[in-house]
Amino acid sequence: MRRVITYGTFDLLHYGHINLLKRAKSLGDYLIVALSTDEFNWQEKHKKCYFSYEQRKSLLEAIRYVDLVIPEESWEQKRSDVHEYHIDTFVIGDDWKGRFDFLKEEGADVVYLSRTPEISTTQIKENLGHRNET
Numbered sequence: 001m002r003r004v005i006t007y008g009t010f011d012l013l014h015y016g017h018i019n020l021l022k023r024a025k026s027l028g029d030y031l032i033v034a035l036s037t038d039e040f041n042w043q044e045k046h047k048k049c050y051f052s053y054e055q056r057k058s059l060l061e062a063i064r065y066v067d068l069v070i071p072e073e074s075w076e077q078k079r080s081d082v083h084e085y086h087i088d089t090f091v092i093g094d095d096w097k098g099r100f101d102f103l104k105e106e107g108a109d110v111v112y113l114s115r116t117p118e119i120s121t122t123q124i125k126e127n128l129g130h131r132n133e134t
Contacts, residue, residue: 002028005081006091007072009036011049013059016116023113024091025065032085033060034072044075082106 006024010017010033025031035057041047049056053071060069070081082090082103090103094112103110 001030002088003030003086004028004089004091005032005034005087007034009041010056010060011051019116020113021063021065027089027091027111030067031065032068032070033066034070034081035060036072040073078103079106082108
């Protein structure tokens with residue numbers, strides 16, 4: 001069984017997220033999503049999420065491509081996750097291109113997938129903000 005892992009915040013879940021998860025799952029048999037905790041998002045990424053970790057986790061668990069959701073609590077855990085979960089392929093968006101190539105040394109293939117260009121959580125938040133101004 002080929003195991004794939006991806007990481008993200010997945011706040012305001014949208015079809016771009018679904019596209020990423022579908023393509024990630026197509027690279028293996030079992031997809032693990034490491035979901036950023038609220039604390040990690042706030043302290044390390046300086047992001048405040050609309051949905052809580054538990055709400056975002058429930059949404060991801062309802063998606064047929066996702067087999068397991070685990071918490072992402074630090075930048076450094078990627079290396080240990082590859083070992084602990086016996087990961088064959090690490091997948092992340094191409095805006096991180098090159099940043100995780102060190103995982104190849106751990107025995108994982110590293111794949112950077114292109115984002116769905118016309119949608120992002122940031123764009124949704126900006127559009128909602130503009131609607132509230134009018």
